[in-house]
Amino acid sequence: MLESKGWMAALFVVACAGCGPKQQPQVGGETHWLAACDLDAHCERGSCICGICSLGCDGDAECEGSTPAACYDRRSPGVGRQCEGEAEAVTNSGICLAVCETDADCQAGTGCIAGACVTVNSDGADAGSAAVGMTVPKLPDVRASEFSSLSPEVDFDTPVAFPLPSFAMPEAARELVGVWSEVDCDPESIYSSCLRIEIAQAAGSGELTGTFVRVPADPADALGPSPRALETDTWYPPGTTVDDYSDLLWHPQSGVDYTILDAEYADGRLSFWVTPLEYWADWCALQSSYPASEVAADEWGRDYFCRPSEQIQSFEDSNSVHPNQAGLTPEALCFWDFSRACDCAVTGCFPAHWNEITLDLVRSADAMEGRVISSDKGTTEVRLRRVER
Numbered sequence: 001m002l003e004s005k006g007w008m009a010a011l012f013v014v015a016c017a018g019c020g021p022k023q024q025p026q027v028g029g030e031t032h033w034l035a036a037c038d039l040d041a042h043c044e045r046g047s048c049i050c051g052i053c054s055l056g057c058d059g060d061a062e063c064e065g066s067t068p069a070a071c072y073d074r075r076s077p078g079v080g081r082q083c084e085g086e087a088e089a090v091t092n093s094g095i096c097l098a099v100c101e102t103d104a105d106c107q108a109g110t111g112c113i114a115g116a117c118v119t120v121n122s123d124g125a126d127a128g129s130a131a132v133g134m135t136v137p138k139l140p141d142v143r144a145s146e147f148s149s150l151s152p153e154v155d156f157d158t159p160v161a162f163p164l165p166s167f168a169m170p171e172a173a174r175e176l177v178g179v180w181s182e183v184d185c186d187p188e189s190i191y192s193s194c195l196r197i198e199i200a201q202a203a204g205s206g207e208l209t210g211t212f213v214r215v216p217a218d219p220a221d222a223l224g225p226s227p228r229a230l231e232t233d234t235w236y237p238p239g240t241t242v243d244d245y246s247d248l249l250w251h252p253q254s255g256v257d258y259t260i261l262d263a264e265y266a267d268g269r270l271s272f273w274v275t276p277l278e279y280w281a282d283w284c285a286l287q288s289s290y291p292a293s294e295v296a297a298d299e300w301g302r303d304y305f306c307r308p309s310e311q312i313q314s315f316e317d318s319n320s321v322h323p324n325q326a327g328l329t330p331e332a333l334c335f336w337d338f339s340r341a342c343d344c345a346v347t348g349c350f351p352a353h354w355n356e357i358t359l360d361l362v363r364s365a366d367a368m369e370g371r372v373i374s375s376d377k378g379t380t381e382v383r384l385r386r387v388e389r
Contacts, residue, residue, distance in 0.1 A: 034067050034098040036109030036119055046096070050083035051119045052110070054096045063096035067107070070116075072097045078116030164350065165261040169199060169208035173265040177201055177208070179388035180368060181215075193217070193254045195372070195382055210260030212274045212359070214252050222255025229283035235328040236283040236341075242323050249339060250355060250376055252276050268363040277351040280333065280341035284351055287334070289344035304344035306334030 032044045032053045043053035045065070057063055057071035071094040072079050078097055098117035100106050106117035169176075176199045185194035193214035201208055216222050227237055240248070252258055256279065263272035284306075292303035305318065311331065312318050318335040333341040334349075343352040359382075361370035366386040373379050 033065050034069055034096065034117065035107045049095055052082060057096050058093045067098050069096050069098050072116050078113050078118050081113055082118040167209060167259055167261065169210050169263045170265050173199060173208055173263065178386045180384040181387045183383040183385050197384060210263060211257040212260055213257050214254045216254035223253040224255045226279045226282060229286055232286045233330055235330055236280065236333065245323050248279055249276060252357065270361045270363065271359065273356045273358045275351065275353050275356055277341055277353060277355055281351050284342035284349045287342060287349040289346065289349050304346065306342055306344055306349055307331050
């Protein structure tokens with residue numbers, strides 16, 4: 001029952017105010033297990049992890065006991081609210097949490113958030129929502145592979161802060177560290193460039209991350225990194241035309257490093273996805289999010305937008321804000337369904353992910369081959385060879 005890795009985690013994680021417990025654990029038998037705690041001494045089993053008596057885990061079997069429990073991925077909504085990012089220091093996989101459908105299923109000091117019992121404040125608000133002064137409704141139980149496209153049917157009277165994708169490569173991918181370049185590629189085909197993947201180990205932490213880049217035949221054709229965003233109320237990137245903007249939205253640009261997201265590697269098979277919309281990460285991060293209820297009809301209340309109500313008065317108005325030859329306005333970066341660059345949540349704004357490019361590769365020694373799947377180019381075959389370790 002490992003929950004999602006999530007969707008864009010290193011940048012935007014739900015704020016967690018007061019991750020420590022607000023009530024002392026219960027006493028007797030195994031009641032300390034999965035209850036709120038302050039110290040390891042309070043726990044008859046496991047240790048005090050993020051304010052709950054728990055264990056690091058890789059599977060549900062490790063969490064069995066008198067309280068129904070499961071192993072929740074450290075990047076899942078419940079763990080994110082409980083640990084405020086501290087889980088990575090405890091486990092590479094997940095931690096045990098009691099499973100629930102309602103608050104009544106949880107021990108004192110904990111409440112049901114996203115199907116897991118997590119610490120609540122004395123006023124009943126969960127730790128993750130305390131910073132923004134609102135209670136986050138429970139998400140349905142869902143496995144990791146299903147989370148990136150999740151559209152849960154829950155009450156959206158209050159906002160849900162969805163988990164963001166994982167930037168970290170799995171530990172098993174350590175054997176892939178190096179630079180992998182496309183073999184026998186035609187620089188005039190598909191994106192007029194050749195694919196290169198780099199998997200690197202961070203100094204100090206040792207965490208693995210990966211980048212995807214298209215290398216043009218002529219270095220002069222490389223676009224290079226996105227320009228630094230300095231202002232929130234101007235069109236971005238500066239100087240782009242409508243045609244430029246469309247190309248940036250739909251295609252990975254030559255010379256731009258795109259982050260490998262939600263990578264999985266097992267039995268020699270590597271899969272991951274990237275999004276061209278990462279180009280707007282810097283600009284989106286500067287934006288403030290506004291509830292759709294301030295700028296649109298009530299039925300759109302689940303959404304958050306970038307622009308305040310005095311600039312966009314209705315959802316109909318937002319749909320009319322579209323990149324066109326008459327003028328490129330910042331509102332278009334936040335609103336138009338398949339031309340927007342940013343998505344927003346209660347915690348802030350980040351690159352939209354309606355355009356995903358997926359890679360599925362199989363390794364054999366120092367070579368990998370497989371498929372590149374994109375919404376506009378379809379499926380293409382690709383072969384890579386490791387050129388640098």
